[in-house]
Amino acid sequence: MTATVSTTPPPVTTDPAPPAPRRRKGHDNLQALGFLAPQLIGLVVFMVGPLVFAIVLSLSNWSGFGNRSWAGFDNFAYVLTDPDIRQSAINTIWFTVLQVPPMMISAFLIALMMQNAGKLKSFYRTFYFAPVVTSSVAVAAIWLWLFNPDISPLNSVLNSVGITAPDWLQDPSYIIPAFAIVSIWQGLGYQIVMFMAGLQSISPTMYEAADIDGASEVQKMFRITLPMISPTILFLSITSIISSFQIFDYIYVFLDTNAPQAGRTIVYEIVQIAFTEFNFGVASAVAVCLFVSLLVLTGLQLAAQRRWVHYTE
Amino acid sequence: MAQGSSPPTLSRRHLLGLGGAVGAGLTLSGCGVGRMMRGPEDNTVTWGSWANPGEAKRFFEFNDQYTAQTGVNAVYQTVVGDYTAKVLTQLAGRAAPDAFYVNDAMMPTLILEEQVIPLTDYLASPDAATAEEDYFPGLVDWCRNSEGELYGLPVDCNPLVIWFNSDIMAEAGVDLPADTFDNGGWTLDALTDVLEAVKPTGKRGLTFESGYGHLFSWITTFGGTLFEDGRPVFQDDPVAIETIGWILEQFRAETMFYGGSLPEGQGGEQLFQAQQLACVVAGRWVLPNLRELDFTYDMVPFPTKDGGVVMPASVACAAMSVNKRSVNPEAALDFLGAFVNTEGQRFRLSGGGNAVPSVHGLEEVVTEGGVPAHGALFLECAEKGYAMPRELLRDPRLASRFSPSMDEVMKAGPTDAQTLLVQLSDMIADPERLS
């Protein structure tokens, strides 16, 4: 059935892109400033200031106290050539690949199914949402137990169906997948809620019209459902890629400062280099590189949105 | 959630500050009186440490007692979560407490960057509440700079020992290791016998974990030498090669298991608490949890050549130091003295504690309630043991990366002891080799 879905070519959206609203010609700089003022103050004081500080640090040698000295681009040269940092970057990308698409696809499918679940809808939704409200230290305690190969019921289940259960947190090839599992478990409910909201906003009249035209379920999916929830997809893909690139909490609560190289991600590396190795210059340089990569990635997603995101303007 | 009757933490001062901030961003309104802007005349000492709820309660009691005795207002800041990040941020923001806990990984940098003050003058003064000689010698060295000047004193300690499950021993039909120790026969052969007897019970015998603590303890307990002239020599030490070779042999015989590099309290300790592991290497910190479990247990030092003595092994240690920027360093030093000295440790550690005194003469703390039965040995382990060696302290990367790097080597499946030890000593000699 998967094949059926993927071989059906997405039909070209027929409705013309709505014209961008241009209420008045010219700029309203002053009025915009009025509306933006609180957030702009916050941006400058709490974000841009510290960011500039971080950029300055990335060009300095600094242990966290005492004097800074100018380092030029040495820190960046180190970051770009260090094999450990490269490995951490690869781990981070691997985590994103394992986490973001499976989470979004399963959240979307579960949301679709829940739409059809009738009275049990809110019952299911509560269960899927429960992990979202659980604090990370409890999540870590629970999953440490689930990931311990000697006492884990998870592994008992896997073993009983004939799958050799891995030593999740100790086997280098399973450590990143283990983090992906926990974070999907914890984040799924949130995405389901977002998708259900998107689905509920689709007007039933659109499906009625499609039924009159004799459209199949698959056609309705690609002509109506997906275009209509595309703003939700864009929002979730941008925000979840950003947060998956910043995965740190789980690794820290599971492995403290002892994470093996196979389980270190970029932000974990930043925190370790800064706070246990007292090398804020290199840590800031890594952070600046992460920042730039995310900026480029998000810029690309925003540039591409014109081709597929449908706003009901 | 009706907490309306709780003290209103959102005071008028807060609200004013909030309004000011929303209205005028950076304008410093009425709330700009920071807690750390204190004058020297202020009779207050602030201090900070990590603590679990029980320890925190005890620390507040200690404060009350101290204030009652000295008239100095002691203010305690408890840090939960990432201690280093918190203290480092406070130091960088020049708002760290007057006295605070320092762990081994932080100490060299704090000394080098002159963030903490030397204790030499204080200890030499007649009013000093404590003296360097009170402390077990192996636990003080890591608080010195290269000239030997002291910058902190150990608040307490936690020697690594072998805990064993007496029920599993009974099931395996072997003598309790602690009894064997009392009879002077606690040698490597005796341990081998225990592990071989445990194997048929289906439980695991013992784990060996990554990190310098486990590695060094196994070497020094048999009289091996770790360093000479600041360079690692254990890779050529016949005792070290023999012992590590024995461990690798046990791996092959499946009587010992590699336990990975999980943080303290997990991995082997979790298995031990689940009664799946017969013996585990850990400190006294496991005791509060063990007290609540339904099996009998005891502890024994690492086995030795002689079989009836305690030899040096690794001791986990934290110290208290005084902030360079303290507005009232004399008061902070006085507090430090009262906190770390024998009386201070007696107050803090008795009554269900999870640590071992770092000073002589507090046997009652470790024998409290007769649990574990051989608890008195903790003091001897602390007396003979050693904190993190200076050779590991010279580069912060060693403290942070040695354990995961060793983990990689261990997982790659070391062929023989000598190769393994050479790989590990290379990392210590040249931190660039750490992964």
Add this chain to the structure above:
Amino acid sequence: MAVTTASNTPLVTPVDEGHTRRGGRRRPISVARIVLHVVLTVGSVLMALPFLWMIFSAFKPLSEIFLQPPRLLPSEWQPGNFVDAVTGVPFAAGLWNSFYIAALVTILSLLTCAMAAYAFARIRFRGREPLFLVFLATMMIPAQMTIIPLYIIMGQLGWVDTHLSLLVPPILFNAFGVFLLRQYVRGIPVELEEAAAIDGASRARIFVTIILPLLRTPMAALGIFIFLAQWNNFFHPLIFLNTQEYFTLPLLVNQFKGQYSSDWTSLMAAATLAAAPLLIVFIIAQRHIVEGIALQGSKG
């Protein structure tokens, strides 16, 4: 597996079709529906098990937490763990601190977010697109990287160890909220505003009388997420607060995880108590939340 099932069931059953089905003549229960409920139930169980394990562990004696083979339900219920949890740390104060900080941040940041979202969506001004990208970009800065300068700023303001350090930054800045609300403002038909503008209404008036009412439901939804994020916020309280009485719940829960060994039963009890208020609110408010996120503009 999930994909197969989904394609077997009617992929998109609009709400009204469900009504006809329920209201119409009796139909045989379709295989697809059974499969759908089986999949959702299995999924619910998988999602809920770790959570339930936390709740049941909170009632267990320590020996049963490590029981082999593991059992979900305690054989000996021990509610005393909850007493340990609330007496071991200043729990009541923490609950109140968490609650009022989260509530205040939620209400005020919703307002600032809506204002900024409106500006980004509707007002033409110089540098709008680059500025919006800068807003998005700030979401990409790891919090750990800016903590030292932020701490220094807080020190300068005298806000260290006060709740202002936790209140003001999220109120004055929330890129996520601005981004989310902007998506909704863009969905509001522009004709509504044009009519008001012709009547001579100012921007501020249009914002208050037209935009804000239309954004009410998505703001309620965003509010829940802001509240949630504040409720679980750990890193900033850890760095900014020193006095135990000012601590928020996540700090207190974390305290049971000791430096070397953890008090698992009290930790589970404290974590359960910290999660409970949110879950209860979610169960009560979930309809409102989900419908709130639904794009208003397309409902007409």
